[in-house]
Amino acid sequence: MPQYEKILLKNMEQPGYTGSLADYEKSGGYQAFRKVLKDMQPDQVIEEVKKSSLRGRGGAGFPTGVKWGFIPKDHPGPKYLCCNADESEPGTFKDRQLMERDPHQMLEGMAITCFAIGAETAYVYIRGEFRLGAKILNKAVEEANAAGYLGKNVLGTDRTINIYIHAGAGAYICGEETALLESLEGKRGQPRFKPPFPATHGLYQKPTVVNNVETMANIPHIINRGGEWFAGIGSPPKSCGTRIFCLSGHVKRPGNYEVPMGITFREFIYDIGGGMSSDKPIKAFIPGGASAPFLTPEHLDVKMDFESVAMAGSMLGSGGVTVMEEGTSMVWAALRLMEFFYHESCGKCTPCREGSSWLTQILQRIWTKQGRQGDLDLLTELCKNIAGRTICAFGEAEVGPIQSTLHHFRHEYEDLIREADAMRPKSKEIPVFNH
Ligand SMILES: Cc1cc2nc3c(=O)[nH]c(=O)nc-3n(C[C@H](O)[C@H](O)[C@H](O)COP(=O)(O)O)c2cc1C
Known part of the structure; x- marks a missing residue:
């Protein structure tokens, strides 16, 4: 197996590494936070992250330093950081490992981010099912508070940084950043219209940065080793890092x-x-x-x-x-994914709420050999009427598996419909009367 230098998984792959504060400090943990507090101004931290070309690891890939730069500097009231630890995308399980095995890495990233954007309060919005992760993070926050990395007057400065762990209730949509903010405010988790963006009207309508767990975990390394170092890894200039x-x-x-x-x-x-x-x-x-x-x-x-x-x-x-x-039915695969999206549609936008149900029903009948001629045109039309017509990107997400399987594997759908046609009892000819 090829070996590549690890940045984020390095600590946890050391024998005996427990993820405790003591272990994290032994491997150089919280040095980056000490450095920013001692030697850097918030703007310099933002510049360093911009130099690194780090892009968000939550899905959309937005440049992290640029996002931080949108936070108004002269805003008189509170500003917030929310770390998106919802991780409910099927097939994705990396944030869970980062939280459970090396929690201080992301907490240090969050502390540095708070310093950079001028936030005193940060939340980790963690997926409800991640009970273990929440427990580990709560313990890590306690350790960091006791050691003076978090809380009032962090490391003897006049800064306050508090981090709270907030568990969701198990809704996929709450990973979408504005639904996450609604949920954190105690409301039903449904997306908000953008603009205004969270950078100016986020949590409690205050300037807010929302960043993914892996994005946060990269920050201490960028500060320790420099933005240029990070920008040289991977596929520069636009896809840097690991x-x-x-x-x-x-x-x-x-x-x-x-x-x-x-x-x-x-x-x-x-x-x-x-x-x-x-x-x-x-x-x-x-x-x-x-x-x-x-x-x-x-x-x-x-x-x-x-x-x-x-x-x-x-x-x-x-x-x-x-x-x-080979041998996996792509119609079945699309149906399984569609059932998930149908279950998780939050119901706020009509095209997604109604469309996800219709798409699921059509796929179900094709898969169970009850499909009809015209079903593929109907699927195509429905997908077109959902994508781009919803408040959040859930609409594009749910039609992706159908559109792509129709594109690459259309014959599988057609075969099932042909089989359905062959099995269907022939209806009697209906006489046509010409006047
Ligand atoms: C339906 C939907 C679900 C999402 N789920 C997650 C998620 O579970 N975790 C995550 O980090 N981002 C998720 N996102 C992306 C967030 O909206 C947001 O872009 C991200 O948290 C920003 O962080 P980043 O810039 O560090 O990537 C989701 C987006 C959509 C549209």
Whole structure:
């Protein structure tokens, strides 16, 4: 298996590393936070992160330093940081590992971010099912408070930084940043219209940064080793650094692997993941979580970076790579994903609320060999009427698997409809009367 230098998973892969504050400090933890408090101004921290070209690891890939720069500096009231630890995208399980195995790494990243944007209060919005992660994070926050890294007068300065862990109630939509803010405010988790953006009207309508767990975990390393160092890793200039990709499906070695962005899917699936778990060849793969359109074996040499995957017609998204072997029905795969999206649609936008139900019903009837001629046109039309017509990107996400399987594997849908036609009792000819 090829070996790459690890940044985020390095500590936890040391024998005996527990993720405690003592272990984290022994491996250089909180040095970056000490450095910013002692030697840097908030603007310098933002500049360093801009120099690194770090892009958000939650899905959209927005440049992190640029996002921080949108926070108004002269705002008189409170500002907030929210760390998005909802991680409910099927096929994605990297944030969980970062939280459970090295919680101080992301907490240090959050403390530095608070310093940079001038926030005194930060929340980790953690997926409700991550009970263990929440427990570990709460303990880590206690340790950091006791050691003076968090709380009032951090490390003897006049700054206050408090971090609170808030568990969600298990809704996929609460990973969408504005639904997350609504939920954190105690309201029903549904997205808000943008603009205004969270940078000016976020939590409690105050300037707010929302960043993913992995994004936060990168920050101490950028401060310690410099933005230029980070920008030189991976696939510069637009896809810098490493990424933790989550490998699942029909592969020999599923798991989380941290690699520099820009290696190919072939290297990732075969050299790192050990290839297919059976003798069957690969049929398709999802490159970036359930919302990302399917790719096929002809895309195996596409680079795992933001631009290359977009050029191939999909997205790097949340970093969840799910592999499917020959013999897997792509209609079934699309149906399983659609059932998930139907279940999780928050109901705020009509095209998504109604459309997800209709799409699921049509896929169900095709899969159970009751499909009709015209169903594929209907699916195509419905997808077109959902994507781009919803408040948040859930609309695009839910139609991706259908549109991409219709594009690459249309014959599988057609075969099932033909079978349904053949099984259907022929109805009696209806006489036509000509007047
Ligand atoms: C339906 C939906 C679900 C999302 N779920 C998550 C999630 O679970 N975790 C996450 O970090 N971002 C998720 N996002 C992306 C967030 O809205 C947001 O872009 C991200 O938290 C910003 O952080 P980043 O800039 O560090 O990536 C989701 C977006 C959508 C539209």
